[in-house]
Amino acid sequence: MSKHVLITGGAGYVGCVLVPKLLSAGFRVTLYDLMLYGEHGVFPHPKLRVIKGDIRDIDRFSRSVLGADSVIHFACISNDPSFELDPAWSRTINFECFEPLVRASKAAGVQRFIYASSSSVYGVSDAPEVTEEHPLVPLTDYNRYKGMCEPLLLDHAAPNFVPVIIRPATVCGYSPRMRFDLTVNILANHAINKGLITVFGGSQQRPNIHVDDLAELYVKLLKLPDEQIAGETFNAGNENYTVSELAECVRKVVEEEFPDKRPIRILQTASNDLRSYRVTSTKIARKLGWTPRRTVEDAVRDLCAAFRAGKFGDSFNDCYVNVKTVRKSLLRVA
Numbered sequence: 001m002s003k004h005v006l007i008t009g010g011a012g013y014v015g016c017v018l019v020p021k022l023l024s025a026g027f028r029v030t031l032y033d034l035m036l037y038g039e040h041g042v043f044p045h046p047k048l049r050v051i052k053g054d055i056r057d058i059d060r061f062s063r064s065v066l067g068a069d070s071v072i073h074f075a076c077i078s079n080d081p082s083f084e085l086d087p088a089w090s091r092t093i094n095f096e097c098f099e100p101l102v103r104a105s106k107a108a109g110v111q112r113f114i115y116a117s118s119s120s121v122y123g124v125s126d127a128p129e130v131t132e133e134h135p136l137v138p139l140t141d142y143n144r145y146k147g148m149c150e151p152l153l154l155d156h157a158a159p160n161f162v163p164v165i166i167r168p169a170t171v172c173g174y175s176p177r178m179r180f181d182l183t184v185n186i187l188a189n190h191a192i193n194k195g196l197i198t199v200f201g202g203s204q205q206r207p208n209i210h211v212d213d214l215a216e217l218y219v220k221l222l223k224l225p226d227e228q229i230a231g232e233t234f235n236a237g238n239e240n241y242t243v244s245e246l247a248e249c250v251r252k253v254v255e256e257e258f259p260d261k262r263p264i265r266i267l268q269t270a271s272n273d274l275r276s277y278r279v280t281s282t283k284i285a286r287k288l289g290w291t292p293r294r295t296v297e298d299a300v301r302d303l304c305a306a307f308r309a310g311k312f313g314d315s316f317n318d319c320y321v322n323v324k325t326v327r328k329s330l331l332r333v334a
Contacts, residue, residue, distance in 0.1 A: 002070040002112060002222040004028040008055050008101070009075030011041035014116070014168075016177045018072075018215040023047055025219055032064055033075065037325055040177035056097045062104040070112040070222055071105045073098075076146075079181065081323035083142040086330055095145040099152045102163075112162045113153060114221050119167045119207055119235060121147040122277045129280035132167070132233045139275060150233065157231050164221060164229040168214055169207035169237030169279055173299035174306045180320040183243065184208060184296055187250040188303045189315050191264050197251060201271030202244035207237035207279035210294035217290055224288065234284040238292035244268070250300050257304035 005022060009015050010031035019041045022029050028047045034054050035042075042050050053060045055075045065071065076094045077083050083090040105113055121144075122130050123137035138144040153163045172184035180189045183206060191197050217236055221229060241249070244266075251264045285291050306312065318324035 002027065004030070004068045005070040005072060005222060006030040006032055006065050006068040007072045007074065008032050011035055011039055011177060012037065012074055013175045013177050013179045014171060014211055014214055015074050016041035017175050017211050018218055019048065021215050021219050027222070030064060030068055032061065036329055037177060037322070038319065055101060056092055058097065058100045058104055061101060062108060065105055065108045065110060068108070068110055070114070071110050072114045072116070072218055073101065074116050077326065079322055080140045080142045082326040083140070085323065085327055087141055089330070091141070091145065094142070095148060098149045102153055102156050106156055106161045111160055112222065114218065115149065115153050115163065115165045117150055117165050117167045118143065118146045119169050119237060119277070119279050120275060121167065122279070124274055125277040128278060130277045131280055132235055132283055154231055162226045162230045165233040166217070167233065167235050169209040171211050171214055172208055172296060173211040174302040175211050178312060178320055179322065180315055181322055184246055184250065184299055185303065187247055188254065188300050191250050191254040192258060192261065192304065192307050193315060195261055195264050197247045197264060197266045199243055199247045199266060199268045200273060202242060202268050204243050204273065204276040205240055205278045206243060206246070207240050207277070208296050209237050209292060210299050213238065213292035213294050220288070220290060228288060232287070234288070235279045235281045236284060237279045237281050239296055240278040241296065246296065249296055253297055253300040254304060257301065
């Protein structure tokens, strides 16, 4: 079992849900993050070390990873619009530094490397169930580089260096580093605060997973024996819905949680986002005994509770949208 884990991007949307779970489970944690989106995962704890660092700074990373026996790699320019702001710059972060990070981790004595890829690598598929063996048909550079990193990691597999790849579905639910640029979260924000849900397209199939379920999966991956996960790739999702079905689910829950906001309208319009696929997670259930415990409805109820508790202030602020935060960062360094 891992005892000390370094998490790149540990102050991000999933990372800052994961870090408290790891600390509660007794792990030592090194949080390595550029803090582009703020320092949400930073809090005093005797077993938490925080390093503000760029994953492209391999010398700094190499020093930081010493003593860690596991790495969870989240850090990247996340989502298509953010990547496309400056494709060459994004490539340096999402792809060019990836194998140097893997090599540095291996050289430092890391024994397990967990890579957070993405189910978006499947692109468009009309297959009734998309398994891990499905061809990768990425539609964008973000998806393409996510997929291209996977074999680079597996090439470094060794008896003392265990790689495992997770392809998460679209994540939803409350996080201290909140994102309102993910499908369910966007729909909930608009339903609660505008009384109107705009659906772009609607027929696209999307897999979903609650952020707490995904965080708990990463904790489990640190505890499992090598032979169960070595060299494996796993989808990690729960419910597959069309975007229209997600909108209906969000409307139902928000109207129940906030009766005074009834009726919430749904407006359907055209979309140029063609990604559509139904991911199956039967392999991870069969091999690891892992199944998600929370639903999209649970995620929406959690968001309603967070809004009721006043956790967000202006939920339409740029800080909750990755592409807007990245754009500001690029302007500062231009």
